[in-house]
Amino acid sequence: xxxxxxxxxxxxxxxxxxxxxxxxxxxxxxxxxxxxxxxxxxxxxxxxxxxxxxxxxxxxxxxxxxxxxxxxxxxxxxxxxxxxxxxxxxxxxxxxxxxxxxxxxxxxxxxxxxxxxxxxxxxxxxxxxxxxxxxxxxxxxxxxxxxxxxxxxxxxxxxxxxxxxxxxxxxxxxxxxxxxxxxxxxxxxxxxxxxxxxxxxxxxxxxxxxxxxxxxxxxxxxxxxxxxxxxxxxxxxxxxxxxxxxxxxxxxxxxxxxxxxxxxxxxxxxxxxxxxxxxxxxxxxxxxxxxxxxxxxxxxxxxxxxxxxxxxxxxxxxxxxxxxxxxxxxxxxxxxxxxxxxxxxxxxxxxxxxxxxxxxxxxxxxxxxxxxxxxxxxxxxxxxxxxxxxxxxxxxxxxxxxxxxxxxxx
Ligand SMILES: Cc1ncc(COP(=O)(O)O)c(C=O)c1O
Numbered sequence: 001x002x003x004x005x006x007x008x009x010x011x012x013x014x015x016x017x018x019x020x021x022x023x024x025x026x027x028x029x030x031x032x033x034x035x036x037x038x039x040x041x042x043x044x045x046x047x048x049x050x051x052x053x054x055x056x057x058x059x060x061x062x063x064x065x066x067x068x069x070x071x072x073x074x075x076x077x078x079x080x081x082x083x084x085x086x087x088x089x090x091x092x093x094x095x096x097x098x099x100x101x102x103x104x105x106x107x108x109x110x111x112x113x114x115x116x117x118x119x120x121x122x123x124x125x126x127x128x129x130x131x132x133x134x135x136x137x138x139x140x141x142x143x144x145x146x147x148x149x150x151x152x153x154x155x156x157x158x159x160x161x162x163x164x165x166x167x168x169x170x171x172x173x174x175x176x177x178x179x180x181x182x183x184x185x186x187x188x189x190x191x192x193x194x195x196x197x198x199x200x201x202x203x204x205x206x207x208x209x210x211x212x213x214x215x216x217x218x219x220x221x222x223x224x225x226x227x228x229x230x231x232x233x234x235x236x237x238x239x240x241x242x243x244x245x246x247x248x249x250x251x252x253x254x255x256x257x258x259x260x261x262x263x264x265x266x267x268x269x270x271x272x273x274x275x276x277x278x279x280x281x282x283x284x285x286x287x288x289x290x291x292x293x294x295x296x297x298x299x300x301x302x303x304x305x306x307x308x309x310x311x312x313x314x315x316x317x318x319x320x321x322x323x324x325x326x327x328x329x330x331x332x333x334x335x336x337x338x339x340x341x342x343x344x345x346x347x348x349x350x351x352x353x354x355x356x357x358x359x360x361x362x363x364x365x366x367x368x369x370x371x372x373x374x375x376x377x378x379x380x381x382x383x384x385x386x387x388x389x390x391x392x393x394x395x396x397x398x399x400x401x402x403x404x405x406x407x408x409x410x
Pocket of ligand 1: 127197231
């Protein structure tokens with residue numbers, strides 16, 4: 001394998017054309033698409049259209065005329081096929097953590113005699129924090145039982161109300177078997193809640209086939225929706241009506257424009273909404289979501305497997321002997337679209353790489369994450385990035401003290 005092989009793979013890549021649809025700085029190799037995807041070029045025009053025409057000219061009439069009021073549900077319908085859900089089961093709103101709070105609250109109310117929520121302690125921390133806050137607010141004696149893969153679904157009993165798992169682990173990139181964990185949860189009488197932040201848009205997800213009960217996920221990673229773009233939330237249709245979220249604002253009311261005194265829940269997925277939504281962000285997020293739909297998740301996944309396999313193989317062949325430990329699963333079938341590598345000086349190495357135009361990120365205490373977003377990364381990018389990694393390691397360039405200065409966002 002050499003750089004020419006990578007060029008050949010890029011020539012054969014059916015998704016190659018998508019790269020030009022993104023704004024990417026020249027000479028940057030961007031491995032942080034699993035944190036914040038880059039802007040689609042069309043997002044710029046769409047944002048201006050909303051600002052100038054829909055907001056500037058249409059003003060308040062755009063809630064009807066430009067479809068603003070229905071945007072959270074319509075956008076949910078566009079995400080639905082990407083995650084194996086049906087129209088009317090997904091809505092785009094709020095942040096991942098808030099959506100998780102809403103659906104876990106709903107799940108606990110559906111299992112009133114049970115007090116245990118099973119989670120991985122190594123989840124993305126906001127999930128743990130949100131559930132800790134939720135059970136404190138409920139004040140009914142709920143507890144979290146923290147279990148780790150592969151024991152997650154082995155200790156389920158009649159006290160468990162919900163199992164709440166990250167589909168792809170934010171650190172290692174390991175994929176949980178959604179169908180198997182959901183089945184075990186159901187056998188124990190519990191409900192299954194999935195966080196799809198690291199799988200939506202990059203991995204085939206089939207919520208319906210797995211019989212998942214609830215799910216949440218963000219749109220700013222592989223869906224390239226923009227910084228802080230709203231999250232999405234899924235409620236299986238069989239739970240509509242019974243599943244009730246706690247933040248009962250007017251957007252979730254059965255007749256918001258009747259201005260009734262008392263709350264009455266909307267019948268469908270709309271009940272999961274609380275208040276006025278960020279239309280600019282929603283409109284821009286639609287652009288990235290449309291690109292993923294056009295590319296097709298299956299094609300995205302096959303390129304993702306090629307890229308992660310190439311990256312991990314090149315790292316192990318070319319960068320051995322420098323204390324790197326790849327912690328992502330070696331089997332591509334168990335791996336999402338990132339390669340995570342631990343090193344005692346991971347922070348410094350990530351900074352040294354960034355100063356050479358290779359942008360990954362760092363998760364304390366030792367984890368370097370390289371997200372491989374198939375819509376814009378090329379095989380030659382992987383080759384060149386490993387070149388620079390080897391240079392940083394073999395010359396000890398990372399020891400430069402300026403790379404040790406910790407930034408707020410790592
Ligand atoms: C698995 C997972 N859940 C949740 C979040 C963040 O949630 P929020 O959108 O509420 O900030 C992240 C962020 O990276 C994540 O990786």
